[in-house]
Amino acid sequence: MMFWRILRRLLFAHRARLTLVLLALGAGAAVTAALLNLETDAEHRLTTEFRSFGANIIITPRNTTAPALSAATLDESVYERLAAQQEAERSRSSALLYVIAEARAPASPEWVPLVIAGHKGDPLIAAEFATLESSPGHGTNCISGTKVAAQLGVRAGDPLLLRNRAVEQTCRISSVIRSGGQEDNQIFVLLDTAQRLASLPQRVSLILAGYYGAPEALQKHIADLAQRIPEADVRGIRQFTEAEAKLYTKIRSLLLATVALILILTGLCVLAAMAGVAMERERDVGTMKALGGPFSRVLRLFLAEAALLGLLGGAIGGAAGIALSIWLGKTVFGVAAQPRLIVYPVAIGLTVLVAIAGAFPLRRLAGVRPGEILRGVS
Numbered sequence: 001m002m003f004w005r006i007l008r009r010l011l012f013a014h015r016a017r018l019t020l021v022l023l024a025l026g027a028g029a030a031v032t033a034a035l036l037n038l039e040t041d042a043e044h045r046l047t048t049e050f051r052s053f054g055a056n057i058i059i060t061p062r063n064t065t066a067p068a069l070s071a072a073t074l075d076e077s078v079y080e081r082l083a084a085q086q087e088a089e090r091s092r093s094s095a096l097l098y099v100i101a102e103a104r105a106p107a108s109p110e111w112v113p114l115v116i117a118g119h120k121g122d123p124l125i126a127a128e129f130a131t132l133e134s135s136p137g138h139g140t141n142c143i144s145g146t147k148v149a150a151q152l153g154v155r156a157g158d159p160l161l162l163r164n165r166a167v168e169q170t171c172r173i174s175s176v177i178r179s180g181g182q183e184d185n186q187i188f189v190l191l192d193t194a195q196r197l198a199s200l201p202q203r204v205s206l207i208l209a210g211y212y213g214a215p216e217a218l219q220k221h222i223a224d225l226a227q228r229i230p231e232a233d234v235r236g237i238r239q240f241t242e243a244e245a246k247l248y249t250k251i252r253s254l255l256l257a258t259v260a261l262i263l264i265l266t267g268l269c270v271l272a273a274m275a276g277v278a279m280e281r282e283r284d285v286g287t288m289k290a291l292g293g294p295f296s297r298v299l300r301l302f303l304a305e306a307a308l309l310g311l312l313g314g315a316i317g318g319a320a321g322i323a324l325s326i327w328l329g330k331t332v333f334g335v336a337a338q339p340r341l342i343v344y345p346v347a348i349g350l351t352v353l354v355a356i357a358g359a360f361p362l363r364r365l366a367g368v369r370p371g372e373i374l375r376g377v378s
Helices: 002-013 015-053 076-085 127-132 146-152 191-198 215-228 238-280 282-290 295-333 343-358 360-367 370-375
Strands: 057-061 091-104 112-121 141-145 159-164 167-177 186-190 206-211 232-236
Touching (some): 015 295, 057 215, 076 091, 076 206, 112 146, 112 191, 127 141, 127 186, 167 191, 186 191, 295 343
Parallel strands (some): 141 167
Antiparallel strands (some): 057 232, 091 159, 091 206, 141 186, 159 167
């Protein structure tokens, strides 16, 4: 009881300096909690942002040099197996079959050679792929790349004739897309339409997949897919997997380095304030030592004071920091960062450690001589 009574008196005896220490600890805890919460939330936010870029895994047949067309394709059941498991694996997938065919507008007699791509699954290439599904009364839909549309002289809503050898198909252009890539030179139809044109039922040229997780988890998922599909070549689309890994590493390193810097600066502020407190408490320590109190007990008293200040500053600052991270997440990513429960106790623990480390100047009180203090010599 005496220990806590003395501790309470110490806390209220030097309010100005201890309030400064508390403010420094609270500010440090707030910034630390905000940055740690953003760091733990960065992985989820980063993968969410990368979803807009589409697939990051490509699955192709191994035997692409075989003369038979069916040997240079995959069985559609491979895609069906992936699609059945994608919900549990946090992934999306789509199957594509490419056919070299011809197309023309009904008003034009000239057939134009081009690539027709059959598509099935999630719209990983473009959001407009959701319009491929035929609507009642409109027949078969198709999507045209912007360059093909200009070459054929067609636009959204126009009919289009497709042909491969003796097989012909009529479709209506549901939308025209501009991707800036090879898709601008292609016509997209439903997979079964392309299979009919190519006379390759139940076959696909490749499968695109999008897996959304940390870079390490992505590489593990690619290795797992390679084992599950031995007849296919599974690899990451380098520009996305490497960019995601590098960006996540840079963001994580930057946030953790900033946290370390903030903790160091907070510790220096506490160190400076505690140096003043140590000078003011020389008389108190001299009195306690004169009454027979060992310095180890006196030191524990001051360390308990520092820990209590760290606990209080960490609790207040940590809560404020998590609220700050929610606002920062909304500002930077457009989506509020989710509060991570682990961040709060970590921020408090780090603040307590900084407070105790900042109390280092109190060690100089070990050299206080009770006789000199009581005579007023110090």
